Amino acid sequence: MKQHARQARSENRIIGLVPTMGAVHAGHLALVQRATRECSPVIASIFVNPKQFGPQEDLAKYPRTFAADSEKFSAAGVDALFAPEPAEMYPSDFRTYVNVDGLGDRLEGRSRPGHFRGVTTVVLKLLEIVQPNFAYFGRKDAQQARLISQMTRDLNLDTEIVVCPIVREADGLALSSRNAYLNADERKAATVLYRCLIAARQEISVGTRDALQLQSTVQRVLAAEPLAAVDYAEVVDAETLESVTRISRPCYVLLAVFLGKTRLIDNLYIEPTAPGGEDFIFHL
Numbered sequence: 390m391k392q393h394a395r396q397a398r399s400e401n402r403i404i405g406l407v408p409t410m411g412a413v414h415a416g417h418l419a420l421v422q423r424a425t426r427e428c429s430p431v432i433a434s435i436f437v438n439p440k441q442f443g444p445q446e447d448l449a450k451y452p453r454t455f456a457a458d459s460e461k462f463s464a465a466g467v468d469a470l471f472a473p474e475p476a477e478m479y480p481s482d483f484r485t486y487v488n489v490d491g492l493g494d495r496l497e498g499r500s501r502p503g504h505f506r507g508v509t510t511v512v513l514k515l516l517e518i519v520q521p522n523f524a525y526f527g528r529k530d531a532q533q534a535r536l537i538s539q540m541t542r543d544l545n546l547d548t549e550i551v552v553c554p555i556v557r558e559a560d561g562l563a564l565s566s567r568n569a570y571l572n573a574d575e576r577k578a579a580t581v582l583y584r585c586l587i588a589a590r591q592e593i594s595v596g597t598r599d600a601l602q603l604q605s606t607v608q609r610v611l612a613a614e615p616l617a618a619v620d621y622a623e624v625v626d627a628e629t630l631e632s633v634t635r636i637s638r639p640c641y642v643l644l645a646v647f648l649g650k651t652r653l654i655d656n657l658y659i660e661p662t663a664p665g666g667e668d669f670i671f672h673l
Contacts, residue, residue: 390471394432394520403428406521406548408512411435412452412566413461416556420525421465423553430468432519435459439475440486441507452566471519478514486510489536489543492630496643497532497654500620508533509540516541516548524548528672529555529563531641531656532630554672555655557583561673563655575648578616582644583673585610585622586657589642590671593659598636598667600624607642620645620652627658637665 397404405428407420417433424431435458442448455472462470486506493505516524526534538550556564561583562576571579585607592606607622625632627639642657658672 390432390469390518391520393430393469394518397430398520402430403523404519404521405429405431406515406519406524407431407433407467408515408524408526409433409435409458410437410451410566411458412454412569413458414556414564414566416527416529416564418461418465419556420527420553421462421467423551424523424525425466427551428521428523431466432469432471432521433462433467434471434473434515434519436471436473436478436511436515438478438507438511440479440510441504443501443503446501447567447570452569471515478511487513487540489540492536492539493532495630496621496623496625497645500645505533505536509536512537513540513544513546516546521548523551525551525553527555528552528658529565529655531627531643531658535627535630557673561587563653565653567651567653570651571648575616575651578614579648579653581611581614581617582646582653582655585644586642586655586673589624589657590673593636593669593671600633600635600640603636603642607644611646616648618647620647622646636669637661 394404405424407424409417437451439448459470487509488506489509498505534552541548541550560580562579588606588610589603592603603624611617611619622644623632625641625643627641633640636659640659645654660670662668
């Protein structure tokens with residue numbers, strides 16, 4: 390893969406990378422679509438990264454559908470697929486990890502200790518191996534995208550991180566490989582995440598700026614769904630990921646909710662049309 394990337398660079402071609410853990414769905418393919426508009430060649434990776442799973446998490450049962458994924462990527466215009474084995478990425482004497490201080494301690498970092506250390510480490514390795522000009526990530530994993538962007542800047546990597554919109558089912562559920570774990574009742578109940586975000590957007594649209602009031606609205610919607618158990622529901626600054634008291638700058642409403650044993654995340658990005666302004670663009 391390094392030789393492939395080196396040759397493309399030597400020819401002044403624009404390399405795009407779409408990193409995935411497989412179980413490819415329309416959200417991944419939307420990243421490929423964006424990449425193929427902006428880059429040639431486009432390289433996708435499939436690697437179920439053991440370093441980002443905790444001891445009680447779903448590494449063993451995480452969906453692995455390599456043959457189908459490969460076909461989907463090929464049909465979507467991916468030029469090369471990088472699918473290393475764990476021993477290739479993490480040999481027995483592996484000792485080096487990447488930590489982004491201050492952005493990964495809360496929210497996902499609190500609920501999944503060590504998760505972001507695994508994410509940033511594997512992403513750095515992928516960027517070093519593939520040497521892309523652009524790497525494409527989905528905004529559904531908003532905290533992850535923020536950490537990766539920070540890491541890339543801090544380490545002076547020659548890759549631009551492109552964060553792409555969330556892709557949703559017709560009923561609003563954000564696409565995720567983990568949606569496959571849901572039974573019929575849980576799948577129906579899972580739309581509560583989207584309903585929470587719609588309720589928050591509506592509150593802001595009619596003038597609410599108080600973050601605690603927004604959180605109360607979200608908690609009320611969640612409480613009405615008996616199959617949902619809340620991990621967190623917070624309104625945070627989009628840069629620092631710290632809680633805010635008032636909506637006046639770019640913010641996220643971030644959710645993590647259990648439906649049975651399946652944990653799903655989602656978010657609403659709130660962007661002022663002008664600095665400190667009262668009008669907002671909402672990204673669902």
